[in-house]
Amino acid sequence: MKNNRLIIGSRGSDLALWQSRWVQRRLEAHHPELEVDIQIVKTKGDNILDVALSKIGGKGLFTKALEDRLLEGTIDLAVHSLKDLPTELPEGLGILAITQREDPGDVFISKDETPLRELPPEAQIATGSLRRQSQLLHYRSDFRIRDLRGNVPTRLSKLQESDWDGIVLAQAGLQRLGLLDKATEVISRDIMLPAVGQGALGIETRANDYQMNAICAPINHGDTAAATTAERAFLRRLEGGCQVPVGAYGEVIDGELHLDGYVGMLNGEHAVRGSIAGSPDDADSLGVQLANELIADGAEQILREVRESTESDA
Numbered sequence: 001m002k003n004n005r006l007i008i009g010s011r012g013s014d015l016a017l018w019q020s021r022w023v024q025r026r027l028e029a030h031h032p033e034l035e036v037d038i039q040i041v042k043t044k045g046d047n048i049l050d051v052a053l054s055k056i057g058g059k060g061l062f063t064k065a066l067e068d069r070l071l072e073g074t075i076d077l078a079v080h081s082l083k084d085l086p087t088e089l090p091e092g093l094g095i096l097a098i099t100q101r102e103d104p105g106d107v108f109i110s111k112d113e114t115p116l117r118e119l120p121p122e123a124q125i126a127t128g129s130l131r132r133q134s135q136l137l138h139y140r141s142d143f144r145i146r147d148l149r150g151n152v153p154t155r156l157s158k159l160q161e162s163d164w165d166g167i168v169l170a171q172a173g174l175q176r177l178g179l180l181d182k183a184t185e186v187i188s189r190d191i192m193l194p195a196v197g198q199g200a201l202g203i204e205t206r207a208n209d210y211q212m213n214a215i216c217a218p219i220n221h222g223d224t225a226a227a228t229t230a231e232r233a234f235l236r237r238l239e240g241g242c243q244v245p246v247g248a249y250g251e252v253i254d255g256e257l258h259l260d261g262y263v264g265m266l267n268g269e270h271a272v273r274g275s276i277a278g279s280p281d282d283a284d285s286l287g288v289q290l291a292n293e294l295i296a297d298g299a300e301q302i303l304r305e306v307r308e309s310t311e312s313d314a
Contacts, residue, residue, distance in 0.1 A: 008038045009075035108166055135305040237292065245302075
């Protein structure tokens with residue numbers, strides 16, 4: 001940072017810019033002496049839109065270009081959807097703050113307002129997420145899953161132009177863009193656990209940049225940080241990138257951290273799910289412990305078969 005000018009690196013989508021501008025406003029409110037600018041950075045995930053995410057590699061698709069700029073020193077902070085941020089960060093980088101999350105759930109958007117439970121046999125549902133695919137098929141094996149890529153407005157347009165019955169999106173993204181009225185229903189967490197970190201923003205910078213750490217400290221939300229730390233530890237123990245059928249949801253309730261986790265086959269036929277609770281101070285170890293319990297129930301074998309399947313299709 002030079003002359004009190006701080007540069008945020010951001011992807012260029014409407015949602016990414018909304019998120020970066022939200023962080024920009026919060027930093028300026030806490031530090032009126034700062035000039036905070038936003039620099040748009042194109043990522044691999046933004047440049048390749050005609051191939052399923054699972055076939056172009058899951059880790060760092062939407063983050064590596066931003067992280068390269070951080071390491072070069074051309075930006076000071078990167079604002080990420082936390083769900084896109086790999087659990088293992090490049091050496092020299094760290095997450096300084098995790099913002100209070102929006103509702104982390106998923107929503108179903110039906111072309112004709114029909115809810116999930118009332119869809120006809122072999123209804124077509126589009127999603128680019130293996131996690132959503134697995135849990136949809138675990139709920140109803142007759143669903144036909146179609147691939148979906150693009151930013152939120154693009155995905156909504158594709159639904160109207162297709163013969164699909166509906167699509168699944170993150171509630172937080174619709175909420176931030178003022179489009180939540182497009183949702184037919186919020187999917188129950190009994191049916192679908194969200195992606196690790198979904199709904200929260202992760203602020204990443206150089207680990208030894210103590211000035212940036214101090215600047216970002218006021219926008220860190222303790223309960224969200226504890227919940228997502230547990231979720232990320234769960235995913236890291238399973239050695240899963242963002243393109244594996246793993247869901248998790250942590251929440252601090254009355255001072256206790258509750259964590260649910262899911263691992264399933266791509267076809268939803270075989271899945272394991274469990275929960276754990278404990279002190280928010282033990283968030284990391286709780287995530288590891290729940291992962292170990294699911295591994296004992298067969299999660300490791302499930303993920304091995306998933307990786308073999310996606311690699312053979314690549």
